[in-house]
Amino acid sequence: MLHAVDESVTPIHIHDMTVAYHKKPVLWDVDLAVPEGKLVGVVGPNGAGKSTMIKAIMDLVPKASGWVHIYGKPYSRMRQVIGYVPQRESVDWDFPINALDVVLMGRYGHIGWVRRPDKIDRELAEEALEKVGMTDFGHRQINQLSGGQQQRVFLARALAQDAQIYLMDEPFAGVDAATERAIIDILMDLRARKKTMLVVHHDLHTVNQYFDWLVLINMRIVAAGETKDVFTDDNLNKTYGGRLTVLSEAAQAVAHHQRGL
Amino acid sequence: MDEFWGPFWIVLTGALAGASCGLLGAYLVLRKMSLLGDALSHAVLPGIVIAFLLSGSRDVIPMFIGAAICGVIATVLIETFHRRWRVQEDSSIGITFTALFALGVVLITAFAGQVDLDQECVLYGEIAYTPWDRLFWGEWDLGPRPVWILGTVFALNLALVLVFYKEFLIASFDAEMALSVGVSAALVHYVLMGAVSVTTVAAFESVGAILVVAMLIVPGASAYLWSDRLKVILTLSALMGVVSAIAGYFLAGVWNSSIAGAMVVVMGALFALSLIFAPHYGLLGRFVRQIRLSLRVARDHVLLKLLRERESQRVSALSWGDLVDTAARWVSGIAIRLLIWQGLITRKNGHFSLGEQGVIHATRLLRNHRLWESYLNQLGLPPDHVHDPADALEHFTDDHLREEIRAALPNIATDPQGKRIPDG
């Protein structure tokens, strides 16, 4: 069966995408069409390829096959419509930079090469900081922020990107309850403004409450659709069930084979 | 060469080399690429030597080309060893740069008669000859050649850092984010490595292949200890390069030694000073903060001990031996003297008791302690487990936090052991 997808209104359309690290496949044959204006959860066990999928959408990791279209066009032409919240561990928090400057980075895509951020960019950055309730911390060095505050700074940076689509890699990992609440409020607000969000998530308890659309993933898409249809025991069993070892064994075999081991 | 211009040109050359390296070095340190800089500066040697041999002169252009080719070869080799042949990364770097450097040294000694280069130049450069190495435009004497070369390189580095400040910043801080806004982190990496190679080659004649490593890394790392602002770090790093050049020149005169070596020693001294005295990240600051912290903890414990004795109404004064914490006698002793000096406790006939202010202070601490105990108990810790964590937390609880806990514990008047939580 082939889905008829109207690409011009589909924020993210992934077709037959396989991603391999060091020749070992970590995501097989992903097909996904994310509808517009949804808060989409990406859920699966560790090593299931959740982050990889997000990174592959943004060409941060090479695809072994398949393609991704953003509103019907390749990512390289649609960079500006995507905002990205990486995992908190992905950067060096000792880096000499303050919170406001990190948020200002969200504007770089709009500013373009060589030109400096101007007053409007600064105002937008401050606005974004305010939205996440971090106005008072703008001039703190980032290492002097708590984990939750660091996460909020990352979120503010994505807000400053003023995108249509937001890709978020575990924004709730290691944050306090207040921050989690604040983040989810912002996500709801973005959804009300018709933004599309793809959020990697690992806490099954809150899935029903947070997301209206869900992608269950374990090296391949197990199920995708409205949360109420997809979030079933059967699907969760398939996602988290131990029997997927065969898939990883095969992946290992492929990697060894191709590297000549 | 007259008495002013000779030293002037030498110092200027050193300062330009120091500033050029300092600007880039800050990025090397921040991007954790120091070792790559080290490897690269060793690895370009055979390229430089072969260029000398082929061109038979000290022309800059062949030197740059030779070094560039060697730099690329080194990068490719490191990558091949590591990624394709699966040799560990540090070993790959080690094998590559020692091999290329060894090749360079062998070439220099084997063709010693034909190259105007020797081992000493490789080791510590020939900055002392700067004033005599002139650049001519036809008949015109334009001044020392190294000054022109390093001046150009400095201008290029400065332009690079200023113009691409934003791109370098984002690519260094968050490479993935950089990619997602269209700044290729790989491109930034190669531009930076290219700039490092060019600077290394330009500085080679003046300071040699090994000391340039110090000029790259040491000022950058020193500056990194002083500030949390990238712009400040860049400026400081370049400035330290300049200062080391000036001081190094005069010290070399005093010690009767290599000028480039002395510059590096000054850089090392600046780093040592930064390491000790930098306000927030220095060792002294850290040490003082730790001492103050343990003093504060010891002082709080003395106050609490006295208050608890008073509360149990056995005695209101304790002897020195009872009061001092036997596990940390030294700190505890200082804390007690400090408390007497502040008037929080008083001493009568060798016995100590709380003063008026002391009671207020101690009561607040006790309130902190027991509030924490109750709070932790409420979180599910059994009553016999709450004392130690509360003991640690009580010192760091300000008014705001205390009232937040109080608010989380409505209708609780006693701690888990049934002791009253005092008002405060």
Place this chain on the structure above:
Amino acid sequence: MIWDATFQLVLLGSLLIGATSGTLGAFAVLRRRSLLGDALAHAALPGVALAFLWTQSKALPILLLGATISGVVGVLIIEAIVNYTRIKADAALGIVLSVFFGGGIVLLTHIQQSEVGNQSGLDKFLFGQAASIVRADLYVMCVVSALVMVAVFLCYKEFKVLIFDAEFLAAQGFSPRVVDLLLMGLIVLTVMVGLQAVGVILIAAMLITPAAAARFWTDRLHVMVLASGILGALCGALGVGLSALAPRIPTGPVMVLVATAAFLVSALIAPRRGVLARWARIRANALRENGQHFLRAYLALQARGKREIALLDLASELQLPLYRVRRLATRLVRDGRVSLQNGACSLTELGHKEADFVVKSHQLWEYYLVYRSILEEDHVDRSADEVEHILTPEIIEQLESILAQEGIDVVGDIHKTHSGYRRTGEDG
């Protein structure tokens, strides 16, 4: 003339140096301490100069004592910087390495320009001069090498566990810190012994390069240690031999170049991990894959009712040029899987067996993917095509039992596959 007593002495010395640094290098490299060895060596330079300035003596033990002290101080400073400041390990290493070396250069130039130092010969510590080894030096080297070797022999199992899993070592009641310190101490001794002949700048290579070369030859630690020691000794001896032919050239760089050559040769020709061996295996895999495609294509044609299957039919089925199919067929005939008669092709019993196996694993995989993932059927093919050549009998068994539980029985019917033939670009 080079076989005189002096040369024998020098040769013996370099053999010892090479063997010691090779042996210990194996541990240093695996423990990722190779660049720390480099920093240690550079940091030794000011110690040599200070020891000379202080005692005005050129005796090797005194100079090496100075070197050891300043080298150890350098390493301690690195540790302190990493532990107590926000400067990362790589920068700390670079700082100590270059600043100590700079200090050494200042002292050396100072000595050279003063009257006493004119003939000091300290600069042999920069690039190494094996020819300067005298009998007394050799005794020092013998003692230190023996010490290192004995320590390695005694603590072999502790080092092994330390490298592999330091936490496990702690759980066994050893202190990883102590074992690590011991290893570090041995690295210090090894570096110091080599300083005179190889020099501070390049001695690290004698730790790293032979060990990295030995790694290609074996997966066993004790073999690697032994091989690395032997390689190191050979490089040392060969380096001295070569540089004896051109006395102007310092020994250190020559030894390093010899070691690098040994590394490159090992990387190329080592039996299992070597580049050539891996390349041959990839090629063999590709050949097997193409052969299996050939067999599967044969079954597919047969299933479509074709009687006389010629190579041309197979070529159009496989969408390969005829000359490649012919080459494939020739190879399969040689392997006893196919027989050719009058241009018509048929499978032997062995060929049938393999073809059936391939078809079965292909199909099992397809079923599995469809069953697991509610994936559209037209998507599974490419993965199955990739995987069919690779699945091990154990995986096949697992797949069968999983699918059997769901009541699916896969027999490997060629009619049910709908596959293409993945290109690999290699054939016989």
